[in-house]
Amino acid sequence: MVPLSWYLGLSAMLFTIGAVGVFIKRNAITIFLCIELMLNAVNLTLVSLSGFFGDVGGQLFVFIVMTVAAAEAAVGLAIIISIFRNRESLNVDEVDTLKL
């Protein structure tokens, strides 16, 4: 049988890869993909803990996280489309109007 620590370790690695992607990538869509990867790493933690403790609550939370991710993808991609219309670029270094 696969121990619980393997699942949690894999989840930590995937989350780290996603976080590194957010820091080193400059394309807004790729950064967004890395955020989805981090959401999925947390989902793996919730599902595996739910399975190992026999509590259905974790899987319900993953279900809610998936709906939030779908809503986030729709709104985020709409923002990206409107940024691209205004600036003809998706480089996040060029979108710095809110910077002090």
Add this chain to the structure above:
Amino acid sequence: MWHEKVLFIIFAVIAIASALNILLQRSPLYSALSLIGTLLSLSALYLTVHAQFIAAVQIVVYAGAIMVLFIFVIMLLNVPKDQPQIEKQKGLRYLAIPFAGLMIAEMFYVLRPIRLTTLPIQPGNPEQAVGTTWSIGTALFTDYLLPFEVTSVLILMALVGAMVLARREGD
């Protein structure tokens, strides 16, 4: 039960390799396609912890709906390739490997107490075990009814928000 470990290792390696491929690709389209590989192998891993419903939803909603939306937007915008990064603080690269090693050591230390915890055998009717559609549906429409209903408001807000944001000025 060595074959379960082999299955886990296969899918874990696929998940991590495609996750790293997201970072290595310059084109966002290839990054999106390798994220689909990660999502599919995570779905297989959900099956190994007896979360059948979530595994199916992962493929239908994530790999199906959300990633199609991403690829649609990437194709629509004809996104340019990622520019090579400019390094601002070169000294930090020598600190990165010791810090990464420290974090991995910390992870092993934290996970040590549960290194032998394995999946318990669930008592009772297997058709009503945790992770089946029956168990998820029963909990969702009894104890968790309010979060479920609030989710519909969230989806409506996202729908209106996406339409307002992506609309052209003056329409």
